Amino acid sequence: MKKIAIIGAGIVGSTTAYYLAKENAYDITVFDEGLGQATKAAAGIICPWFSKRRNKVWYKMARLGADFYQKLVADLENDGFSADFYQQSGVYLLKKQEEKLADLYELGKTRRAESPLIGELKILQKEEVERVFPGLQGFEALLYASGGARVEGSQLTESLLVASGVKRVHEKVNLEVLSDGYQIAGQLFDSVVVAAGAWLSEILAPLGYDVDVRPQKGQLRDYQLPIETGAYPVLMPEGELDMIPFAGGKVSVGASHENDRGFDLTPDRVVLETLEHEALGYYAGLKEASSVSERVGIRAYTSDFSPFYGSLPEEKKVYVASGLGSSGLTTGPLIGYELAQMLQGKSGLLEAADYPVSRYIQKRG
Structure with missing residues (x-):
């Protein structure tokens, strides 16, 4: 052997x-x-289909990586193990210029031909979102993709x-x-x-x-809310911020991308509070969190x-x-x-x- x-x-x-x-x-x-x-240290979103990176081989890896979760989950469950680290809860994508949502919608439709996992695509108005994710704000319309997923690393x-x-x-x-x-x-x-x-x-x-x-420092905060959030879609505004609801009222907010901090694993309150401030602009309910914890990890990236x-x-x-x-x-x-x-x-x-x-x-x- x-x-x-x-x-x-x-x-x-x-x-x-x-x-x-x-x-x-x-x-x-x-x-x-x-x-x-x-x-x-990672809580993440599986939703590569709307990336506009020009690197075609990277995108191929990313879209096949999203598809691969279906095999991984099935293999684990067939072996008698839970795969509840993964959930296709859907994703909300926001654009600062909301007129660009139509372009994002068309991109998703085009890529759905080779990646059916994208699922249903809809441009939703604020009142429609309120019925699914109460209290979400800071937009008038957003793009919903039902195939987006969240993962607890x-x-x-x-x-x-x-x-x-x-x-x-x-x-x-x-x-x-x-x-x-x-x-x-x-x-x-x-x-x-x-x-x-x-x-x-x-x-x-x-x-x-x-x-x-080389190392890239990433930081996020976990919030514990007094409500059930497991069915909420994940939120992807433009920029670094992502907001990821999990079952049991846990919501993760992050993550930073710091290329100049080496292997420093010390939580940076300024960075984390900046992310929190931005997140509050979309979801004021974070103020009701009963506890907050922080995670720091080091990603690897090439030139x-x-x-x-x-x-x-x-x-x-x-x-x-x-x-x-x-x-x-x-x-x-x-x-x-x-x-x-x-x-x-x-x-x-x-x-x-x-x-x-x-x-x-x-x-x-």
Whole structure:
């Protein structure tokens, strides 16, 4: 039985572990220090279809990543595990210039041809929204897409790791290349997956690699409201702000995108209160929150804001993935699945050549 190490228990590493473990052919150990992981700090929206990024291969990954949740949820439930970290509650999209909603609606209609998951599309007036999401304000009209979903990141990764049944080691580790394999924490492995996000460079630099990956700090606040919010659609205004209602009255507000804070995990009250102030302009009900908690995580992004995955140059049994940025909850599970397929010598849903590791990682000398 081949021994496989996965460094990083975030969304990519946990999905890779789950799909490898389903084969019952590998001895898998997941290493994660548990500090600063982006997924654990993330509450996100799965709604890539309205993006106007010109990067076509990124959009392909994002739309297939949204579709992939249907398989992931079905697989977990078939294995006897809950997938309530994911809910297609619909999404409300707002534009500062509301006349642009018609353009967004047409874009959604066009993309629905290849992504039926978008579901129903409607431009709704304020009084129609009030019946579904009482108290929402700051607009006269918005666009509704029924296929939009919300995800709780930490719940997702924990569900995958529990379902996989793999060994977990809560430890910061180094990777050492030996003539007969790869050593991590005194153990020898046949193959390694490095899904360490923004810490990828720290792991690969001692092996002589230059890595185009840098940290992006993300912060959000969780509010506990005295009402049931599980059926509310998620809210996507223009800008950084998202508002994500969950069952039981929990509402997450965020998240920041800070490219100049390094690996700082200290909550920044100014940033969080700015997000809160903006959110109150749309939903004054946050003032009724009985408790507030904060989350900080570190995303990984590349110089051109594109993700990558595949085998490491000159080390074909070491697989890497990073650069997901703020689309990690959308693209991460699909990338994890693709890596699991690669390790088994199988084809995936993407063309790995479209997301080349060699563009972002080079061997020195």
